[in-house]
Amino acid sequence: MRTPLSRRRFVLAAATTAVATSAASACGTTTQGSGGAQQTIAKDDLILVLSVINTTNPYMASMIQGAEALSKELGVPLRIVDSAGSSQQEISQIQAILAEGKKVALVSNTVASADAVPIVNAVKAAGGYAVIWWNKPDDFTPEQVGDNFVSFQMHSGVDAGMCTGKALAESLGGEGNIIAFPGVLDSTVSQQRVAGLKEALKEFPGITILEERPANWDQQVGFKEAQAMIAKYGNQINGVWTADDAMMLGAIQAFDNAGTTADVKFAGEGLYPPVIELMQKPGSTIVGETFHRGYMAAAIGLLTAYQAATGVLDVAKMPAEQRQALFKIGCVTPENLDEFTGYDNDVPGWIKTLVKDGPYNTEPVPVVAAGPVKLP
Numbered sequence: 598m599r600t601p602l603s604r605r606r607f608v609l610a611a612a613t614t615a616v617a618t619s620a621a622s623a624c625g626t627t628t629q630g631s632g633g634a635q636q637t638i639a640k641d642d643l644i645l646v647l648s649v650i651n652t653t654n655p656y657m658a659s660m661i662q663g664a665e666a667l668s669k670e671l672g673v674p675l676r677i678v679d680s681a682g683s684s685q686q687e688i689s690q691i692q693a694i695l696a697e698g699k700k701v702a703l704v705s706n707t708v709a710s711a712d713a714v715p716i717v718n719a720v721k722a723a724g725g726y727a728v729i730w731w732n733k734p735d736d737f738t739p740e741q742v743g744d745n746f747v748s749f750q751m752h753s754g755v756d757a758g759m760c761t762g763k764a765l766a767e768s769l770g771g772e773g774n775i776i777a778f779p780g781v782l783d784s785t786v787s788q789q790r791v792a793g794l795k796e797a798l799k800e801f802p803g804i805t806i807l808e809e810r811p812a813n814w815d816q817q818v819g820f821k822e823a824q825a826m827i828a829k830y831g832n833q834i835n836g837v838w839t840a841d842d843a844m845m846l847g848a849i850q851a852f853d854n855a856g857t858t859a860d861v862k863f864a865g866e867g868l869y870p871p872v873i874e875l876m877q878k879p880g881s882t883i884v885g886e887t888f889h890r891g892y893m894a895a896a897i898g899l900l901t902a903y904q905a906a907t908g909v910l911d912v913a914k915m916p917a918e919q920r921q922a923l924f925k926i927g928c929v930t931p932e933n934l935d936e937f938t939g940y941d942n943d944v945p946g947w948i949k950t951l952v953k954d955g956p957y958n959t960e961p962v963p964v965v966a967a968g969p970v971k972l973p
Contacts, residue, residue, distance in 0.1 A: 603716070632711070635908070639907075644699045646701045647660060651681055652678050654815065654841070656867055659892045662944060663894070664929075665894075666948045674762065682708060684711075687712060688715050700906065701759070702899060703728070704728045704899050704902060707731070711734060712968065713733035714964050728902045740920055742946075748915075749921050750898055750924065754789025754923070757789075758793020761838065761865070761866060761887060765838055767801075768836070769804065769862055771804065775804060775836035775837065778812040779812070779840050786840075787811070788972070792899040807826075807833065807834065810822045818844070821851075822849035835861060837864070838863075842866060845872070846865075859880070864886070876934055881931065884930065886928075890940065890941070893947070893951075896948055899917060900955075901957075918947075922964045925965045942956075
């Protein structure tokens, strides 16, 4: 499915992409690579831009936290685009920022995969640099667009779905019925996570998916859809799988209201802080999670775009593992939860480490392979 990347090979590759930062920060300089001249931008002429799907999902809020911390560390202004779940609003707000005249180093967690195309093309036309996290069309690649589309970055959704699907099935002893909540249908990562779930369940023929209902990465939608499923299936439901934790938190609320939470196992994705609190309580029925962080994704993406804009990264010389980067993801169960909970206590400290070590080589989420992710 993926080509592994050794630590030594990555460090050597990263070294070849670096140039002297003092020379790179001069306005109008160029970095020469096989793809032609890379226009670099003075730090004072740059703004950072983070576009998120909404500001209610805890993962999106975490992305904003990471962007704000990196903005402070670099001393570069930041603008936040709240797409409010609308592709049209997302694209129009980004276009409005570009029209103001400042050059941008942008990261977008797109509402829909197709949104990556107009966003990247608009940034390229304005002379900025873009990184897309999580969602883009498979046939739209950084190499195809050129230097201004610096990188597509994600954690493997297939790996995440397999991780949580296996944990849920094992907690049920390999027998029972589950319901599943994808995010949105036109989402690369949602499709991957569902595919990973179904791949994991091939080892557990006694597990049946009663129904799948997209819940828009939203806690309230997850709550309403879970209520509807409870009304439809009642005590037939033994387990709940969700493609992210916001939807799982909504589902747990619905089962709490029905008085059946203790009888149902849950597996989510992202290990949000409220989920950590629930998992730490005695008798928790959350059995499977993954570890990655919105603040890490946003800061990694923005630092990548910033380093390309200022010439620290020579985009044309970046290896495949950096242009289409898959970052490490951790499988979390109640037994190993404590291994993953310390990073959230010092986000500014982690940001300092990121700036020192670079966007592709910082624990606990170094790059591990080149994309694209292949569905099983």
